[in-house]
Amino acid sequence: MQFQQLAYFVAVAETRHFTQAAERMRVAQPSLSKQVRALEAELGAPLFSRARGNVTLTPAGEALLPLARRMLADAETARSEVGELAGLRRGRVRLGATPSLCAGLLADVLARFHRTYPGIELLVEEGGSRDLVRTLARGQLDLALIIMPLHSDDPALVTEEVLSENLVVASPSAGHTRRPYARIEELRRRPMVMFRRGYDLREATLAACRQAGFEPRFAVEGGEMDAVLRFVEAGLGVALVPSMVLDGRPGLTGTPLAPPGLRRTVAIAHRKDVEPTRAAQAFRATLLLFLTDAARDGDLPEGLDLITRTGTGTDTSTGT
Missing domain, CATH: 3.40.190.10 (Periplasmic binding protein-like II)
Structure with missing residues (x-):
C-alpha cells in the first residue's frame, strides 16, 4: 500500500468521478485507475462500485476513507x-x-x-x-x-481547559435601558437570532431555554458570528453570545443573565x-x-477568566 494510492483513492471518493479525480491529482486518468485497482488488489476487496458509470463507495471503501484521510494527514505532519x-x-x-x-x-x-x-x-x-x-x-x-x-x-482527544467566559444577551444599543442582568425566561417573549447547526452557542441557547421550560422563537437562523451580530444590530432579534465579541461594537449591548448566569x-x-x-x-x-x-495585567476581554x-x-x- 502506497501513500500515492491512498491519495488517489481519496480523490475519487470525494469527487465520485475518476476523470475529475485525475484532474485534481494532475495525473493521467488511466494511471490513476490503475493505482486504485492495485490498491483494491492489495486489500482484497473492491473500494468502488462502478455500475452504469455511477461511482459509489462500497462498504470496504466507506471503512477505508476516514483511515486514508488520517494517514495522509499524518504523513504530511511527519514531513513537516x-x-x-x-x-x-x-x-x-x-x-x-x-x-x-x-x-x-x-x-x-x-x-x-x-x-x-x-x-x-x-x-x-x-x-x-x-x-x-x-x-x-x-x-x-x-x-x-x-x-x-x-x-x-466525540473522538478521543486530550483537552486542557484554559478559559471560562460569560454568555450575555446581545441586543441593539439604540433605545436600550442598561440593566444589571436579564432572566432567561424573558427570552420566551422575544424573537431570537440563532446560529447555524454545528455551533456550540446554538446548543447552549437551546439547552438554557428548554431548562427554563420553553422553546425559543427564531426570527432568523443559520448565521455565522458576524452575521448574527449584524442581524441583532438591525433589530431582528436578540442572541446569546460571549461577552467578548461585543468589544468594538457600540451598536450592541450585552446584558448578563441573572446569577449564577451562564458560562462556558x-x-x-x-x-x-x-x-x-x-x-x-x-x-x-x-x-x-x-x-x-x-x-x-487585567487585559483579558470582559467576561473572560483564566x-x-x-x-x-x-x-x-x-x-x-
Whole structure:
C-alpha cells in the first residue's frame, strides 16, 4: 500500500468521478485507475462500485476513507516535523478556533507567536466546536480551541481547559435601558437570532431555554458570528453570545443573565493518538503565556477568566 494510492483513492471518493479525480491529482486518468485497482488488489476487496458509470463507495471503501484521510494527514505532519528538525523549514501550525475567539483575543496571540517564530506557517480554520472536533480527528488540524464538555460520541482527544467566559444577551444599543442582568425566561417573549447547526452557542441557547421550560422563537437562523451580530444590530432579534465579541461594537449591548448566569469553558485540544508537533507545542506555550500575562495585567476581554492549570491535560477518550 502506497501513500500515492491512498491519495488517489481519496480523490475519487470525494469527487465520485475518476476523470475529475485525475484532474485534481494532475495525473493521467488511466494511471490513476490503475493505482486504485492495485490498491483494491492489495486489500482484497473492491473500494468502488462502478455500475452504469455511477461511482459509489462500497462498504470496504466507506471503512477505508476516514483511515486514508488520517494517514495522509499524518504523513504530511511527519514531513513537516522532520523538515523542521532537518533545518529545511521551520514548520507549521494548523489551528482551529471558534468564531468568538477568532473575533476576540486570538489575533493578539497569533501576532505574538509570529513575532517569536516568524518562519512557522500559520493556518487557521474558524468553525463551531463540533465541526472543529471532527476536523481535528481527521488529522487536518494540530490543535483546536473548542468549547467543553465534549459529547459522548466525540473522538478521543486530550483537552486542557484554559478559559471560562460569560454568555450575555446581545441586543441593539439604540433605545436600550442598561440593566444589571436579564432572566432567561424573558427570552420566551422575544424573537431570537440563532446560529447555524454545528455551533456550540446554538446548543447552549437551546439547552438554557428548554431548562427554563420553553422553546425559543427564531426570527432568523443559520448565521455565522458576524452575521448574527449584524442581524441583532438591525433589530431582528436578540442572541446569546460571549461577552467578548461585543468589544468594538457600540451598536450592541450585552446584558448578563441573572446569577449564577451562564458560562462556558474553552479548552485547547489535540488528538490523543498523535503527539503535537514541535511547532504546535510552541504555539500552545505561547497561548498559555499570553493568557497568563493578560490575566495578570487585567487585559483579558470582559467576561473572560483564566482557569488555573493543575495539570497538563485531560484524556477524553471516553468523551466525558
